[in-house]
Amino acid sequence: MLEMPRMPHAITLAMTGASGAPYGLRLLERLLRAGQRVDLLISEAGRAVILQECGLALPESGPELLERLSAGFDRRAETPVPMTHLRHFALNDWNAPMASGSAGERAMVICPCSMGSLAAVAHGLSDNLIERAADVALKEGWPLILVPRESPLSVIHLDNMLTLARAGAVILPAAPGFYHLPESVAELVDFLVDRIMARLGLPVPPNPNGWTGARASGISSGETP
Numbered sequence: 001m002l003e004m005p006r007m008p009h010a011i012t013l014a015m016t017g018a019s020g021a022p023y024g025l026r027l028l029e030r031l032l033r034a035g036q037r038v039d040l041l042i043s044e045a046g047r048a049v050i051l052q053e054c055g056l057a058l059p060e061s062g063p064e065l066l067e068r069l070s071a072g073f074d075r076r077a078e079t080p081v082p083m084t085h086l087r088h089f090a091l092n093d094w095n096a097p098m099a100s101g102s103a104g105e106r107a108m109v110i111c112p113c114s115m116g117s118l119a120a121v122a123h124g125l126s127d128n129l130i131e132r133a134a135d136v137a138l139k140e141g142w143p144l145i146l147v148p149r150e151s152p153l154s155v156i157h158l159d160n161m162l163t164l165a166r167a168g169a170v171i172l173p174a175a176p177g178f179y180h181l182p183e184s185v186a187e188l189v190d191f192l193v194d195r196i197m198a199r200l201g202l203p204v205p206p207n208p209n210g211w212t213g214a215r216a217s218g219i220s221s222g223e224t225p
């Protein structure tokens with residue numbers, strides 16, 4: 001029998017310095033709208049990419065960080081994004097809950113995931129809170145999803161991904177499909193975010209222009225991944 005993914009209690013979302021900040025931002029918005037508790041970690045390079053790709057200049061920490069991030073959420077949505085379930089942690093905050101297996105089960109997504117962070121997690125470096133939280137997820141057997149973006153991939157990148165997949169992580173590349181016939185960048189972004197949500201065991205709302213639409217129409221049945 002197919003085992004259903006467990007519903008996570010809290011989610012650590014780490015945004016690192018790979019291209020693809022709009023994926024991370026949209027995932028954050030969707031998780032909060034779904035009522036999830038999200039603990040956010042952002043690397044220095046992640047902040048640089050968020051500035052370049054989303055036009056958001058984020059401070060290193062403080063309440064202003066969350067306020068400015070929320071400016072990147074979908075403005076067309078009718079209801080505001082609930083922010084009460086969102087916390088941000090500095091990368092040297094070793095007392096943060098995701099730094100220890102004793103603080104309770106949680107899922108983790110690194111989106112986007114740089115090859116640098118991916119390598120560090122694959123080799124158990126635990127040099128900052130992102131790497132440590134991923135290390136904890138692996139040792140505890142909790143869900144860990146990495147969303148890498150790089151092209152082309154070297155043997156080192158591929159080796160590291162294989163190491164992580166063997167250790168129990170899910171490698172979910174930032175490679176949206178086109179079989180839902182997207183008409184906008186937003187639809188491409190949502191396609192990937194839908195897949196991450198589904199992999200976390202969270203509901204994916206029906207969307208005729210998204211991954212669920214492609215599945216429902218039968219475009220993807222059987223033939224597409």
Ligand SMILES: Cc1cc2nc3c(=O)[nH]c(=O)nc-3n(C[C@H](O)[C@H](O)[C@H](O)COP(=O)(O)O)c2cc1C
Pocket residue numbers: 015016017018019020043044045046048049052113114115116117118149150
């Ligand atoms: C605008 C920009 C785009 C980048 N895109 C990528 C990328 O797509 N993939 C990647 O692995 N690194 C990319 N990098 C390089 C990483 O940011 C760099 O290796 C950094 O050290 C990663 O650090 P982090 O893992 O702590 O975020 C990019 C850097 C910048 C500034």
